[in-house]
Amino acid sequence: MNITIENIILIGSVLLLISILAGKTSYRFGIPTLLLFLTIGMLAGSDGIGGIYFDNPQIAQFIGVVSLNFILFSGGLDTNWQSVKPVLKVGVVLSTVGVLLTALGLGYFVYLITDFSIYESLLLGAIVSSTDAAAVFSILRGKNLALKKNLRPTLELESGSNDPMAYVLTIAFLTLVQFPEKNILSVLPMFFLQMILGGAAGFAFGKLSKVIINRIRLDFEGLYPVLTIALMFITFSATDAIGGNGFLAIYICSVYLGNQNLIHKKTIMRMFDGLAWLMEIVLFLTLGLLVFPSEIVPYMGIGLLIALFLIFVARPLAVMISLSPFKMKLRRRFYISWVGLRGAVPIVFATYPLLAGIEKANIIFNIVFFVSLTSVLIQGSSLSIVAKWLHVGLPKSAKPLSPTDELLSEHPKAVMKEITISASCPATGVKIVNLNFPKKAIIAMIQRNGNYLTPNGLTEIKANDKLVVLTDKPEILDKVYDSLSLKRVKEKDKISK
Numbered sequence: 001m002n003i004t005i006e007n008i009i010l011i012g013s014v015l016l017l018i019s020i021l022a023g024k025t026s027y028r029f030g031i032p033t034l035l036l037f038l039t040i041g042m043l044a045g046s047d048g049i050g051g052i053y054f055d056n057p058q059i060a061q062f063i064g065v066v067s068l069n070f071i072l073f074s075g076g077l078d079t080n081w082q083s084v085k086p087v088l089k090v091g092v093v094l095s096t097v098g099v100l101l102t103a104l105g106l107g108y109f110v111y112l113i114t115d116f117s118i119y120e121s122l123l124l125g126a127i128v129s130s131t132d133a134a135a136v137f138s139i140l141r142g143k144n145l146a147l148k149k150n151l152r153p154t155l156e157l158e159s160g161s162n163d164p165m166a167y168v169l170t171i172a173f174l175t176l177v178q179f180p181e182k183n184i185l186s187v188l189p190m191f192f193l194q195m196i197l198g199g200a201a202g203f204a205f206g207k208l209s210k211v212i213i214n215r216i217r218l219d220f221e222g223l224y225p226v227l228t229i230a231l232m233f234i235t236f237s238a239t240d241a242i243g244g245n246g247f248l249a250i251y252i253c254s255v256y257l258g259n260q261n262l263i264h265k266k267t268i269m270r271m272f273d274g275l276a277w278l279m280e281i282v283l284f285l286t287l288g289l290l291v292f293p294s295e296i297v298p299y300m301g302i303g304l305l306i307a308l309f310l311i312f313v314a315r316p317l318a319v320m321i322s323l324s325p326f327k328m329k330l331r332r333r334f335y336i337s338w339v340g341l342r343g344a345v346p347i348v349f350a351t352y353p354l355l356a357g358i359e360k361a362n363i364i365f366n367i368v369f370f371v372s373l374t375s376v377l378i379q380g381s382s383l384s385i386v387a388k389w390l391h392v393g394l395p396k397s398a399k400p401l402s403p404t405d406e407l408l409s410e411h412p413k414a415v416m417k418e419i420t421i422s423a424s425c426p427a428t429g430v431k432i433v434n435l436n437f438p439k440k441a442i443i444a445m446i447q448r449n450g451n452y453l454t455p456n457g458l459t460e461i462k463a464n465d466k467l468v469v470l471t472d473k474p475e476i477l478d479k480v481y482d483s484l485s486l487k488r489v490k491e492k493d494k495i496s497k
Helices: 008-029 033-044 057-077 081-113 118-127 133-142 151-161 163-178 184-215 223-241 246-258 265-290 293-322 330-338 344-349 351-356 361-378 380-389 403-408 476-483
Strands: 415-420 441-448 451-453 466-471
Touching: 008 033, 008 265, 033 265, 033 361, 033 380, 057 133, 057 151, 057 223, 057 246, 057 265, 057 344, 057 351, 081 118, 081 151, 081 163, 081 246, 081 293, 118 163, 118 344, 118 361, 133 151, 151 163, 151 246, 151 330, 163 184, 163 246, 163 344, 163 351, 184 223, 184 246, 223 246, 223 265, 265 344, 293 330, 293 361, 330 380, 344 351, 344 361, 351 361, 361 380, 415 476, 441 476, 466 476
Parallel strands: none
Antiparallel strands: 415 466, 441 451, 441 466
C-alpha cells in the first residue's frame, strides 16, 4: 500500500490508535512501550502485514529532527535545576567524554571485526554513542522509577544533553568518510564552534523567550503553548543557521525556562508533555516503516555482536573512565552504564549517511537499527530488575514526587495560609509572575472586594487583597513572605485537612 494524500490521515490515525492501546498494556509484560511503537511500524511496512511502502530517508530525517525538538524541549522543561545542580559536572562529563570514549571504543571494535575502513567504523560508533533521550525519559518516567543518590537526574541530564555531542561526532566522521584526505584535527574547529555557539545561543534564547512569554498579551491561554513552540523552533533553526548545535540550544533553553516563573506555565508544560509523547510515537512508527526487516536479517549476527560489545564493554568502560575523577560507589557506576539506552536518535543519525550517499550507508543503517532494537529490548525491559539487584532503587513507599510534579499536582498542599496585602506592601501593583515566588508554593485564590479570583501570572496584586497560599512545608512560608517583602506574622498557620 502506498501512502497518498487520500489515505494518509486514516493510516496515521489507525497506527496512532493501535500504538496507544498497545502501549497501555505493554508494561504488564515488561515490554518497553517504544519497542512496541517500532514493531508496529515494522509490521505496517512493506515487509509486514500492512504493506505500506515507505522508503524516504529525507522525510524520515525531517520527522526525526522535529520530533527530537519536542522531546528534548519537554524533557528540559521538566528538569529541576536544584536536582540537576549537584550532578551537573557528572552529567556534562558523561555527555561529552563518555560519548567520545564510547564512539572510539566501539568504532575500533567494528574496525577489527568488519571490512569497514577506520573512518566508516568510527562513524558507526559515533551514531550509536549517545543514550537516547526519548527512551530514557519515557521509560524512567513511565515506570516512575525512583533511584538513590541523584541517579535519576544524572541519567536524565546525560540523555538530554549528549545528543549534540553524538551529532557533532557523526557529522565529523561522515565528513572524513567523504573526504579521506582530511584528518581528525581538521574537524576540531567545527566541533568547538558547534558546542560553544549552541550553549551560548540556548541560554540567550532562553532569557529572550522568558521576556516574550511574560510580556506579550495574548487573548487566549491556549496560545501560550503555541507561542512557546514557535520560540522553540526559532531557537533551533537560528542556532543552526549561525553554525551552532541546535539540539544543545533547545535543551539549554528549555531547562532555563522550566526553572523560571512563566505565565500559564502549567498549561505550557502539560501541552509539551502530550506533544512529546505524540512525537515519540510518530518518530518510532516512522522509523519502523522506514526499515525493511528482510534487509536486516543478513546483518543480525554482526549486529548482535556489536550490540553486546556496546552494552557490556564499550559503554561500561566509557562510564568507568569518565567517572574516575568523581567519588561514586561502584554499583551506581554500573547502573549508569546499564541505562545506556539506544533508541530513535541513533536511527535518525543513521539517515545522514544514507542522504550523503556513502558506499556502506545501507549496511550502517541496518546495523544501527538492530543495535537500537536490541538495546531497548535488553536494557529497557530490565531497568527495574537491575536497580533492585544493584540496590540503587527506592521502595515504592519511598518514591518521591519530583518538584515539578509537586507544583503541578492537583491535590491540596499540607499547609494553607491567608495573607492580607496592605496598601503599603511593596508587592502592590506587581504581577505574580514577577514576584519571584517560591517554586513549592502557589497562590491558589485571591479574595478581592468580596469575590474569589483564580489568578494567573499576569494577575496584579492589589491593596487589600487576601492571598490564599498553598505549600507543602511550613518553612516555605518564610520564602513566601520574602517574595512579598513582608515580615511573617507569628501565628499558627492553618493546616488543611
